[in-house]
Amino acid sequence: MREIRVGLIGFGTVGSGTAEVLHLQAQRLAAKTGAAIRLVRVADLRLAALPPHLAGVELTRDADRVLIADDIDIVVELIGGIEPAKSFILKAIAHGKHVVTANKALISQHGREIFEAAARKNVEVGFEASVGGGIPVIKALKEGLVANRIDAILGIMNGTANYILNNMTDHGMAFDEVLKDAQAKGFAEADPTYDVEGIDTAHKLVILMTMAYGSHVRLSDVSIEGISQIDPIDIEFAREFGYRIKLLAISKNHGDSVEARVHATMVPEKHMLANIGGAFNGIQFVGDMVGDVLLYGLGAGKMPTGSAVVADIVDIARNIVNSAVNRVPALSWLPEKFQEVAITPMERIRGPYYFRITAQDKPGVLSKISGILGNHGISIESVIQKSREKKGTVPIVIRTYEAEESAVRKALAEIDALEVCAARTVKIRIMDNEG
Ligand code: HSE
DSSP, X not given: OXXXXXXXXXXXXXXXXXXXXXXXXXXXXXXXXXXXXXXXXXXXXXXXXXXXXXXTOEEXXXXXXXXXXXXXSEEEEOSOSSTTHHHHHHHHHHTTOEEEEOOHHHHHHHHHHHHHHHHHHTOOEEOGGGSSTTSOHHHIIIIITTTSOEEEEEEEOOHHHHHHHHHHHHHOOOHHHHHHHHHHHTOSOSSTHHHHTSXXXXXXXXXXXXXXXXXXXXXXXXXXXXXXXXXXXHHHHHHHHTEEEEEEEEEEBOSSOBOOEEEEEEEETTSGGGGOOTTEEEEEXXXXXXXXXXXXXXXXXXXXXXXXXXXXXXXXXXHHHTTOXXXXXXXXXXXXXXXXXXXXXXXXXXXXXXXXEEEEOOTTHHHHHHHHXXXXXXOEEEXXXXXXXXXXXXXXXXXXXXXXXXXXXXXXXXXHTSTTEEEEEEEEEEOOTTO
16 A cells, blocks of 8 residues: 655644544545555754654654654644745745645735645645634635635634633633633634734634635734723623624625724624534534534644544545646635635624623713714614712713714714723624624
8 A cells, every 4th residue: 555654844733633643544545536645754952852652653853754754754833833834835845745734824915825835846735724614614615615705704712702701691601710820721822912913813703704715814904903902891782682602703795895804793692603612613614505504613722633634644645646737726716716815894784783891980971972972873772881889980871773883983982982881892893684
């Protein structure tokens, strides 16, 4: 049986999971591929020894022993971050190696350069594990949904943020406490601000939009807000109104432009995405032929992400065995068919809003606030004022009818400048019928 030889760089959570999946599923994979997939070598700077089940696998500190070695067919990059990962991948490609990576930061920001280099050398770059961990979301978009125009992408794509919001909602836990727990469980990023400030979710949205629309979407195209401003009191109000707060990635295709945004959203509690719990991810596509499709599963972690990395290795191995390298274009579209799509400016996006204004409890305050909203054409749907807090301020919670983001920004700047306002207003968009 033909042998496909794999070299792995980075033996952290995902690297060790990948090695374990390859080891545990060796026979199954051979029966499905027609080749023996063998992990030959692991490069890692910090590791003293490989686990006993990897007997026969060489451990090296020299990345070149993987990147350019003659006895490696597929290089698996699992160190994360931009450099040296980018240089490593380009070097491997230059030496004719196929590459598999889970690196969403790199693919979302430097994917174009990497895919162009791979096309020149006729090698493959697999990145299934970069979005949605173990969920086969890239393959679904590239192959299962190939017959569709993608009209919308809606998703919970960061397990850490979802885990934090969920525990705050269900157990009334404080933000910092839950974050520590997520870090201990191994699904938070090395820099957890990427998780809580929406950056990791934006990386993933860029990758999905690029593939959905056949356009090189940039990270700077995405309007990004995180969840660090969310207070348990917002979660409580959301519950009273029948919503759950989720960090959503949203892209709607308007034909002449596409939306690109990541922000906390109040999702109706009956909506499927409101019920994605713990560290799970849920990614919904709307296709013009198929309608709604929801993919759900573990978006992070050792074995689920290892499963996705191995899926890419098998795809490449199958293509090598069948002399069909690059049978499916890496980004779904033929590279020469890529075009620019316009991004809908965030200021133009409309929807209902939740505001939590922190104001002194004095006569006339509410009328000032409602006056400002009225001046900007923002119509109030309901107002709740809870009893006075010790320091003399009250949370005034307002739900609006559909309003434009530009009007909301102007109105909130005026409200926050009022002498009676004691803190910056918290603004959360509410999912309407279409999301
Ligand atoms: N930090 C990411 C998460 C890992 O929490 O979902 C998977 O990309």
